[in-house]
Amino acid sequence: MSSDRSLVEDFLAESSELLEGLEGELSEVLSTGDLSRLHLVFRAIHTIKGTAGFLGFLNVKNFAHIVEDILDRLRSNQLSLTPDLNQRLVHCIDLVSSQIPRAASNPPTSDLRHEESEALDSLKRAAAEADGSADLSGELLRDIARHVNSFDGDGVDEWIAELQALVADVSLEEETSDEEDWIAVGLESRFEVDGVDVTEQAHATLAFFAGSSEDSFPNDVVEGFLEKGTALVALLKEKGHADGAEQFEQAITDCRVIHESPLDFDELLVSTFAEKVQAVLPSFRVAAPEQVEEKPADTEQAAREATTDEGSPKRSIAATVRVREEVLDQFVYHVGETLLTVELYRDLQHRLGETDVETHFLSEFNEINRELAITVNKLQQSVMDVRRVPAGVLLQRAPGMARQLASELGKEIEVVVEGADQLIDKSLLQELEGPFTHLLRNALDHGIETPEERTQTGRPAQGHLRVSCRTDRETVLIEIEDNGKGIDCQAILQKAIDKGVVNEVEAALLSEDEIRLLLCRPGFSTARTVSDISGRGVGLDVVLSTIERNRGRLRIDSVFGKGTTFVLSFPISSTVLMIDGLLCESNGQFAAFPVDFVQEVVHLTPTMLSTIGGSAVAVIRDKTLPVVPLGGLLGNGNRNGYSNGIVLTHHGRGVVLTVERLTGYRKMVLKNFDRDLVDCKLLSGVAQLGGQKLGLVFDVPELIRCLDN
Template sequence: MENNQYIDIFIEESQEHIDNLNSNLLLLEKDPQNKQIIDEIFRSAHTLKGMAATMGFENMNKLAHKMEDVLQEIKNEEMSISPLLMNILFKCVDTLSEMLELIARTGEDDISIEEIIFLLSALNSENVKEEVASTSVKDSTDDIFSLNVYEKDIIKEAVKDNYKAYKITVYIDESCLMKSARAFIIFNSLEEFGDIINSYPPVEDIEEEKFGNSFTLHLITKENKEYIEKKLLSISEVNKVEIELINVDLGEEEEKFIEGISSLKSQESESIKKSQSNKTSKSVRVDIDRLDNLMNLVSELIIIKTRLEGLEADNKNSETVSTIEYLERITTNLHDAVMKVRMVPVERVFNRFPRMVRDLSHELGKKIILHMQGQDTEVDRTVIDEIGDPLVHLLRNSIDHGIEMPQERLQKGKPEQGIIELKAYHEGNHVIIEISDDGRGIDIDKVKEKALEKGIYTAEQVKELSKEKAIELLFKPGFSTADKVTDVSGRGVGLDVVKNKIESLNGSIEIFSETNKGTKFLIKLPLTLAIIQALLVKIGNEKFAIPLNSISEIVHKKEEEIHNVQGKEVVLYRGKVIPIIRLNQLLDTEKIPNNGNLVCVIIKKGEKLASCTVDELIGQQEIVIKPLGKYLTNVKVIAGATILGDGQVALIIDTNNLF
């Protein structure tokens, strides 16, 4: 399709509008009287409709159009907001979202919309008394084509004389060669039995063929709809005709009043629009690849800078020294700036949660309020893309297992409505995400029971099991305390997956729980994955980097302190027996004589510790992580590579895979 180059933008923008629709519908559900929200929803639907039409996605266009109709009626207060209406609107948004996904995958929007259209039309016809073709908007202010006061007067006068006013949209065949001539014929045949008040595009434009495949006009006539339709369709190359009766039966004063209001409103909405457009004009949409590229270049610059600093040591010229210092300051600032560009507010992920909580709580018959805080906390794009699923898991957990049914809560003397809090904030170089509920908490006894049942611990061990240890069990694969498996959660997949995911992001997760008070999950994530602090070491004659956040300590041990237990080498560290991993063997490097002295880097993975032997410590350094390339995906012990100041490549050890 020729629109190919725009499809990415289309998808991204549509996604934004769908997100917008979702969050505004939620707001509307809570505050049905709020006109501004309705306007906002209407605007999103309208924009979606327009974009879909431009891109040629018929189904999407139709659905958005239908939604717009219903919204218009809500706007005009011809329809009131009911739970049924809300559900249908939500369903529309879901369908739109499905379509968008399909478009992203296949470039088609082939999703059946008959059912949802039917529902929407049913809503429409219920509320519309007159015999009006329910397909399109009645004289809306947002419509490009509307009547001015003068034209309305004409119609009003005509209606008094038993004339009827119609809005007619004529679609001409695409292949039509002389569209203006065709339009002229259409105009002529309409003039035979009625008067054309105005048209869009204006007649002049139509004559000069400055219009697409359709035009719209207002006609007053004594004939009925069917007659007009028949007349028009008898003209060749006319594909489709949309006719709609216009009602202009408002009293004069009333109308003036309404006009006054609507002009006030339009001023208002214009000012909103203005502030919005101000916002948009200040931001630019940039492809993430370009940012990655920029990031790469900055990393290169940092590497070169480090090299220059190395040369500086030999240079006594103060001019050179100060220039290099200046360069250093600039590169540091540049690096920070580029990092900031890549930062995205967590809102991007949080956005979909209110909707999810609403749907799930409805489904389960629970009453839940979701409080969110710190949506504007910024995290690197790479992290954002990964944390969505784990968070969904945890939220589902809280909704399904945490919050009790309303009766149960009342019995416990708690308010009927459960509260789930989602918080995000910065802490040093990390971002913390908290998910807490005021539900029943984790039933420690039940966890212990399960542990016994699964044979993880013996009866005695279970008795002495501390609360913390018991909670830790929840992260074991296949461990679930839910009595029944629901659609929502409880299949025993979840927490272990969540933990793995978060650890793969170099983060950590903790659970705090108190019976009948609630449960809190605390997730700690690094701000970025692209740049980390690492310890550079020498193993054999090769340099390797070990991520600093996985190192707990560096200790010196003697060869004779190493013991052999069941064929495995272990060492005593702070009263614990931990395994020794000889990195030179694992990484197959040259063996360097060590005189019986070992440098041990103690690494951690959750609670687990291990001691890695290295030959030499070089020092701590900020490194830029680069992937090894697709060709080398099966190398387990290496997490990536980095380029050192002298241009050498150092491999980064994946400590998580050493255990």
């Protein structure tokens, strides 16, 4: 079937959203047994299958159909979700994710790739091994129906107890929960719509479906249903129940349009047909015999009636709007511009306060500025919320990934996910995918020992891995913690000395935190190093650079012999870049440094200064740091004679900047510049300071890295 490109684009976007987080939902089912989550997974795959069929992506449709079938059996308790079956399902869902964009950019085909066929075969085998539940007996269902209809208003407690016992006897097995059993239950029950007894019409309608197979709706069955449905509408109108009649009449009309459509009556239309009927089923319910005594309505009764048939509160459906990312980015840009305007107003307010302005005018100006700041802060919060998604989209990948890797390595692992509901900026989450996966693999591959190694040291054979996310007003913290062998700081330090990363004098001054961060030095870690130092360090320089590129920080906590925790911290928003910075001046030019990297401001005395190899250094708190004049960085002079010094540090390394004048700490809006026009890695952006002044904002980690090199 040919399709409009816009429909395909919509499908690509929708399917990506639907598949996001399904692995986490399956992991929750596996760990908690909460079958309600299976309905979400089933609905996602069902929707993808239907739309793929409509667009002519037959390979996606056929593949998803088999996955859907397994999910359907799981959610109806015909199968139990085993770790192996869960792993196979996750793999198949990943394949669906890769199938869709491929199908969208290639000619239609119903053929599956070898990998996809193999995955389906493995899924079916895992399902067959998990198949061991009991039969949903039609006779038990009939017993339940008869028991429901036997209620006469007396002995409520006893009646409920007997009903619970009957329900407890019903177990599910294989594929014997046939429609005929449910239809038989319906034929033995009494029905009401809006208080009108429609049992006769309901039985006649059900009877038309009793003889049809689940894969087909013969014309006589559908036409019979439409005829009986029309009779049901007439009965409701006769009894004066216009609302119920209108609902059913609309459903009948929709179904008739579908039935008379010239399109083939395929699975998608059958699904649509069923949904039209199901839409009116909430008002079409089994009714118990009328009770003699009626209780007055009260608040508690009203609350009870506001629940679904399962007894859970009705869930409201949040309306969503899909927005193109470039549109959202443009909106974010304008919010940043507005924040900048607020900062300019604040600067003007400050300067007005220093002039001879009438008091009432200045007071009114201050009040307007305050209201503007409050409004813009709310706008900033709103735009941040628009871009946030649950951290579980990333974190919930951990259990499946860990179990698969542990299986390959012959290790045993327990995985705990915490804070999956915390909201994180989507762009940050996408950036973290690589580092998160890398750290997770490191923990499993090199941190957690084999069961034999663990038992030899008196610890449980099963290792423990915890991934978590927590947020406060300013920061997002993501932690990956294992109870493996930990990091041997002495081994790292010796390796660093051997490789010339540090000398023995510098090594003696390093704290354990600083030693562990040596693992993130480029080129420090090799395969042999991994083995020697508890398996940490492979590619950590890449992990760290990704974290820092997103204004984040990395901390490594470890106790040798007990375990390791990687702590990743980020500003809560990666959209509108507000920073707290220390503003400095040199020869009329301004520079700013984020306060996160400012250790202290010092007054430099001659006794603190010396030279090593012709370069100026300063001894600050027993550490020897290079001294660099700010004027040299700004290109307006290389004077080193100023006594004002700013100590900047990053992961145990540091530098002292000498400055002409310190302006103070202030909040600034960071504006990016075009890298094609300004080729300077040392700068992260520009801050507009008011009075048509600009300040260059330095990238401190890059500055220190360049000085090291």
